Amino acid sequence: MSEVRELPLVEAIKEAYRQEMERDESVFMVGQDIAGGIFPHTKGLVEQFGTDRIVDTPLAELGMYGTAFGAAMEGFRPIVDFMFAGFFLNAASPILAQTAQFRFIHGSQMSLPMVITGACGAGMRLGNEHAMLVHNMIAQVPGIKVCMPSTPYDAKGMMIAAIRDDNPVAFIWHLGTMMDRGPVPEEPYVVPLGVADVKREGSDVTLVANGFQYKNAGIVADRLAGEISVEIIDPRSFSPLDIDTILKSLEKTGRLVVVDESWESRSTASEIAAQVVDRGFDLLDAPIRRVTIPNMPLPGGHMEPYVAPNPDAIEAAVRDVCR
């Protein structure tokens, strides 16, 4: 068997789209600029699947979402691409109030198998609306799954899992990981949603991070190697949240730092901290530290790297809990 080839994360996502659209005719895409596009993750799909299945729309989030919403009710499995995830807010009412809670409200009689996707994240100096991560806003609502990949392998497997899931899934990807290369098997495969991954084993401190921050966590673990042994856990999904894997790690380390590229208040970092204190109080040998964006808008210019979580801030938190 030949070596597994390496692909950039966006190519891994595109391969998931292509393979799932080949496998299942009910899968189609609707979104802004997906026939051409400033991001390469849909490039070339329109040539293969045509404009019936790669439906390019104007800048009208509510309209394109409505298209997908109705199609899902009729048995299709639409993928809605907002390009920048932050603009999901223009369609927040049908997504959060209706789609997410649809199945529950209708007594599990109907489901809406949709994928809502978009890119975001600090690092490109694009300004608050384009950069801000919205995973926690969505994850606060029950009924919709929310995930973000950290590696090309996870990106493909999680996108396929999202498309095949009968629940609505928000699949958010971080701009800072777009061109990250990693091994991606050619055949279709599933990375289950709601399952965290121990990406790096360590014994002194559990560092939870994902997306672009997973890379920062790796930088910090390398810096501290030989001094502090860092275990990195990628939660992969924010909802449902896999606390068991974190608790298991804490049995070994007793110390927890959670990096969440999000505002500090009501973040996944806060949620993990709360659940760990609730279920794993006796495992803690130090206070839990959160590394997040302070409760202020992300600046668009040169201040962005100082406000967003960064290796120095993560290292300081890790050192603090290891005192």
Add this chain to the structure above:
Amino acid sequence: MATNYVMPKLAMGMNEGIVVEWLVSEGQQVERGAPLMQVETEKVAYDVEAPVAGWFHILVPAGETVPVESVIGQFAASAEEYAEIAGAAAPRGTTASTPAMVFDDKLTSTGAVMGTVPAAAATAAGGGRIKASPLARKLARDRGIDLATLAGTGPEGRIVKRDVLAAEAVAQASTAAAPPSATGELSVKGTVPLKGMRGAIARRMTQSLQTSAQLSHFSEVDATGLLKARKSFIADADAYGTRVSVNAFVVKAIALACQAVPIANSAIVDDQIVLWNEVNVGIAVSLPGQGEWDSGLIVPVLRNAERKGLVQIDTELRDLATRAREGRLVPGETEGGTITLSPTAAMGGEAMYSWSTPVLNLPQALIVQPGMIMPRAVVHKGKIKQREMMPLSVTFDHRILDGDPVASFVVRLRRCLQAPELMLA
């Protein structure tokens, strides 16, 4: 409403202070600005004035080191309020942790400091709450380690996992017979958790050897006369209801030796040596352990040996030992000892003439360990004779006793054992 009085922060960087001396007495009415106490910091000693007027209630005894901002006293607004707070609030730090002696009323009337925790156990008595991580609390709970005996090395003095593990390692190092950490090449036959009784023994033995100045003294006793006297008691065993044991003679002899040399029957309480009137003899009783590989030990106390005769002592000894082995001692029966007798167990049924260095049962000053009586060839009245001899080991706390009083104590003990009729005195 009483006003709390806290250890003042007298200088930048002052984290704790020693209450060297209270310049007022308990319950005294104090004027604002009157000298209240003398405080010593890392650098300098201060006289501190009362910040308010009132009837003062002392919560921390002189000599203790406490963190700044922790409550060390209270000002009551009236004599009535003083009576109320003095009656209600037990002095801080009185929670009896494992090694604390609990004295009965008779003892307190002798002027002893009531319920004071021995120095070693008080290290964490910096404030009410002990700061420890949840994990450290759980580990300490699982291992039977008292958090109050640990010093925290985490941020702000928090007790963290490493502190508990370090304390456990110290206990293990001092008790484990096996060489440490060779498990890589050895296969484990069994394990004994350092919990419960095992954990308590480990901690107390370690504490004893690490916090006192122990010295042992060895001698021999000619017990030929003692065995003869005992024979007479055995002959009348039916009348007495018990077969008076050698241990009963030893207990009685200890009581008499203590009366002759009172400093042998004492303890260090805070910054002074306290001598007791009563001779309460703790008897070490070996017990089966909690598991296949474990053994146990408990020390019930025979009270007022100085007032009791041999028959009563023996009856009580047997009762205590029996109930100790059956786990039927009632709370209090292992407390209040002033000196300890640690009889040598028959070494697996093998008679053996030997000495050892018994470990002090803190805060007591002395422990006596008679060996097994065996026939030996000795010089007796100018001739080599076979005599019934008993090895005698005594360990004492050199902080309390010097060689001379120990010699006097041992001489008195031997005299009583060699000529048991002296115990009629």
